Amino acid sequence: MKFSYFNPSRIFYGSDALQKTEELLEENNFSEALVVCGARATKNLPVTMELSKSHACYIDVNPNSPAKQVDEIASAAEGKDCIVAIGGGSVMDAAKAAAALVTNCGKTYDYLDGKEFTKKPLPCICVPTTAGTSSEISRYSVITDERKNQKKALGGEALYSFAAIEDPSLSYGMPPALAASTGLDAFSHCLESIVNVENNPISENNALKAISIISKRLPASVKGDKKARDDVFLGVMFAGLAFDQTGTTAVHKISYAFTLDYGVPHGFACALTLPHIMEENKKSAEEKIKRIESVLGGNVKKKTLELMKSVGAPTSLKEIGVKKEDLAKLASRIDYVECKHDVLPVTRERVARLLERIY
Ligand SMILES: [Fe+2]
DSSP: OOOOOOOOOOEEEHHHHHHHHHHHHHHHOOOOOEEEEEGGGGGGSSHHHHHHHEEEEEEEOTTTOBBHHHHHHHHHHHTTTTEEEEESSHHHHHHHHHHHHSOOOOOOHHHHTTTTOOOOOOOOOEESSSSSSGGGGGGEEEEEETTTEEEEEEGGGGGOEEEEOOGGGGGGGOOHHHHHHHHHHOOOOHHHHSTTOOHHHHHHHHHHHHHHHHHHHHHHHHTTOOOHHHHHHHHHHHHHHHHHHOOOOOHHHHHHHHHHOOOHHHHHHHHHHHHHHHHHHHTTOOHHHHHHHHHHTOOOOHHHHHHHHHTTOOSSSGGTTTTGGGHHHHHSSSSSGGGOOOOOOHHHHHHHHHHHHHH
């Protein structure tokens, strides 16, 4: 066996996001920050309101982090000491990519086309307000390429945050559907991280811990139980530390078309194929699936479908508005080159059969 482990993001956990962020800014002499947030409740949070009194703000990052907006944030961050991203995955992904863009030249499209970030980014402090994406502790930013109407993950050390301020109380404001979708995103991260060619003992340990917490506590968290929200928030951190090391698999790559073409929230879009792909993966990763099943307490497909139903997630393509005649087009929307971490080959024929089955 051979593996390495690296994650430089500082993690500060506790219900004191504003205080901790202000401390970090002061300790590091970051006197001019750009505060980046989303349109939803995040712009009205005390941490956002307070910081925006003394720092410039970029508000209304759109869902799914469009590349053009990443360019705008990078322009707004020119001359600043750091970026503070307050929000869900789209906000943090866009802010981290913008922070890398400020110090590396060019536009977001250059990097979506294969250019690599070679210089250290502008420091980016991430304050997550949802519990699922783990962008605050991962080396990935998923960006929408408007030219191709595709989502693509940019990856690399330049996309690590300077610090992650993990305040579980910020997740209390999530409406139930958002708690369900983001929680299932994290649950997908765990399973995809284990059943992955890059899986290693450290990432697997984190993923199994996260599976145990999320599978037990997500239903209560979705109903608004604050203790359960705290538990899931912590579980999601473990999930992030797992998939950061391994990347995701076909489950994520297939999900992007469901989100862009049918407006399905990211976590629900991932969950649609998750139980089925995991069941298929038994052919090549029986031992890994057994370890997941021992934590779940039963068959991976059955237990995942139960979890999805218990939080109101769709389980078929019909439910999200896909028409039978659109299945072939959907199968052609997947970036198969990016499915490089799967334990089984991911081909258009295999995905077409899968989409038929989950229709
Ligand atoms: Fe995800």
